[in-house]
Amino acid sequence: MINCSEKRGDNLKKTLLVFLLGLLCFGAIAVEAKRPTTTTTTSTTTTTTIKQIPWLGFHDVVADVHEATSDINVAFLNEWTQFLVDKGYTTLTYDQFYSYLADTNTTGLPEKVVILSFDDNYIGVYDYAYPRLSALGLNATNFVHTNYVGVVTSKDHCDWTELGEMETDGHIVAESHTRNHVDLTAVDGTSDTATRFLSKDNTWDVPSYTANTDAKYALTAAVKSGSNVPLTLTGSDGGATTTVNLTEGANITLTRNSSGQITIASTDTGALGDRVVLTGGSQAGGLTTFTYDVTNSFTGASAIDVKCEVISAAGETVYASVTRSGNNLTVEFTGSISDSAYEVLLTYVG
Numbered sequence: 001m002i003n004c005s006e007k008r009g010d011n012l013k014k015t016l017l018v019f020l021l022g023l024l025c026f027g028a029i030a031v032e033a034k035r036p037t038t039t040t041t042t043s044t045t046t047t048t049t050i051k052q053i054p055w056l057g058f059h060d061v062v063a064d065v066h067e068a069t070s071d072i073n074v075a076f077l078n079e080w081t082q083f084l085v086d087k088g089y090t091t092l093t094y095d096q097f098y099s100y101l102a103d104t105n106t107t108g109l110p111e112k113v114v115i116l117s118f119d120d121n122y123i124g125v126y127d128y129a130y131p132r133l134s135a136l137g138l139n140a141t142n143f144v145h146t147n148y149v150g151v152v153t154s155k156d157h158c159d160w161t162e163l164g165e166m167e168t169d170g171h172i173v174a175e176s177h178t179r180n181h182v183d184l185t186a187v188d189g190t191s192d193t194a195t196r197f198l199s200k201d202n203t204w205d206v207p208s209y210t211a212n213t214d215a216k217y218a219l220t221a222a223v224k225s226g227s228n229v230p231l232t233l234t235g236s237d238g239g240a241t242t243t244v245n246l247t248e249g250a251n252i253t254l255t256r257n258s259s260g261q262i263t264i265a266s267t268d269t270g271a272l273g274d275r276v277v278l279t280g281g282s283q284a285g286g287l288t289t290f291t292y293d294v295t296n297s298f299t300g301a302s303a304i305d306v307k308c309e310v311i312s313a314a315g316e317t318v319y320a321s322v323t324r325s326g327n328n329l330t331v332e333f334t335g336s337i338s339d340s341a342y343e344v345l346l347t348y349v350g
Contacts (some may be wrong), residue, residue, distance in 0.1 A: 053097070053109075053115060054115070058118050059119050061073070084114065090110045091140065094115075116139065120144075121148065121177070122155055123156040139170075141175050142174050143174075144175070146179050149163065218233075219232070219233055220260065221259055222256075224255075227254070228248075252266055275344075276346060278343060278344060287334060290337075291328050303328055304324050305349055306350075307346070308345070308346055312343075313342075318342060
């Protein structure tokens with residue numbers, strides 16, 4: 001999320017506007033959202049297209065000069081909202097953004113989209129942003145911390161009536177910003193009422209948070225036992241240690257070379273082929289016979305599972321007698337045939 005701000009002075013205002021427009025034109029800072037996945041008909045690989053969506057985040061809107069660097073004034077608000085309208089941008093609501101991420105929005109997104117939000121429920125959102133966005137048909141989200149609704153601290157905040165009016169209008173809706181800016185990463189458990197937030201169904205929810213860790217894991221392979229190679233995932237800095245087995249399957253062999261290396265080999269020679277020159281022929285009774293052991297081409301194969309086509313040196317198919325017995329493939333010709341005069345194209349279909 002981008003915090004856009006403006007200092008006093010025309011030069012800085014212009015600089016900030018150019019920076020903002022540059023973000024929208026080139027998508028330099030964005031959240032990444034996935035489009036619905038598509039799967040090709042010739043492959044099981046699923047391809048996901050990533051769309052970058054600019055997300056512009058603001059705090060308070062003031063009439064003119066402001067002290068907080070996180071605030072903007074009305075003139076700047078008017079400039080960048082007009083830019084969005086002129087350039088044809090669609091401002092997404094959170095519901096639209098969520099449905100797109102969850103793939104429930106099957107129509108996808110317009111070409112130009114942007115997300116707008118305001119933090120901390122300042123009164124300037126109601127006084128200035130709300131009428132401006134409503135008039136232009138732009139959408140935004142106001143993140144509200146409920147302890148300060150209608151409360152004046154160093155700044156004034158929208159009250160429940162003003163929030164309800166904006167919610168009814170629909171162009172600036174309220175979402176949770178916790179009760180009082182509590183550090184959610186420091187909360188572990190569900191009993192701390194300081195983390196409660198108001199859901200859309202007007203009930204209080206209490207989320208559960210666990211400590212943020214940077215768990216590390218080391219993967220090692222133990223000595224092979226039977227058809228299994230035990231893999232141990234050793235965790236540190238909060239990661240749990242667990243062991244799983246890598247198991248051989250049909251036509252798959254595993255070789256554990258070291259604790260950090262396993263070779264996975266396939267013995268399935270289905271759809272494999274070979275081209276063999278016929279040599280070592282024997283002649284008897286006016287016939288020339290060539291015998292070939294198919295295991296030289298396909299490990300563990302039987303001749304009955306090997307398809308054979310006889311071709312000449314020129315690539316023409318030759319019709320010879322082909323018989324099979326055990327591992328041996330026998331090709332028989334009429335007359336005297338010299339070695340290397342013919343070849344066989346072999347395909348394993350077992």
